[in-house]
Amino acid sequence: SQTIHQWPATLVQPVGSPLSLECTVEGTSNPNLYWYRQAAGRGLQLLFYSVGIGQISSEVPQNLSASRPQDRQFILSSKKLLLSDSGFYLCAWSHRDRHAGELFFGEGSRLTVL
């Protein structure tokens, strides 16, 4: 069976510090990978998605970046965090060969920037 893990679950960082959130998927190959942000417990905003190694599409211009160094690994990064980066970050994957298919979400990472 497929599983998705993301970490850390909780992170408190000062303004201006770097960020690295990691997500890995197991039990499947060539997944589509996604990073979403959920602010104030409301809607999900798509930040990045990837259809393959090294292929990253950015949906929202900001000081965050994403990388996919391996097929099932997706990393969200920032060189200098802003207060507005606080939120709940969700990693997700979907099957490559199923258009608009179901998303499978990780447990989420709560980021607080002080």
Added chain:
Amino acid sequence: AQTVTQSQPEMSVQEAETVTLSCTYDTSENNYYLFWYKQPPSRQMILVIRQEAYKQQNATENRFSVNFQKAAKSFSLKISDSQLGDTAMYFCAFGETSGSRLTFGEGTQLTVNP
């Protein structure tokens, strides 16, 4: 661009009763997918039900069913025999058949009261 609107930020229902959550969307596509996701207090998102636009029959999953009105671009979720464990944030989502991304609504916080 597609948009998804959930006009009810919060709803409540008594245990064992029925509740309907509303969702409307805007698209120029003829074929697409619609989803309802549930985010309980534990925060991990899970799929509740899925509807393919080319299917006229409304999807059903146990106590969960949808009322899909394609012409009206409406996709409501009905929860029958509500249970305390149904307390969660519910998100409506739209997916293109030609793409790999989902667009989410702002969510409806459902509280089931004993």
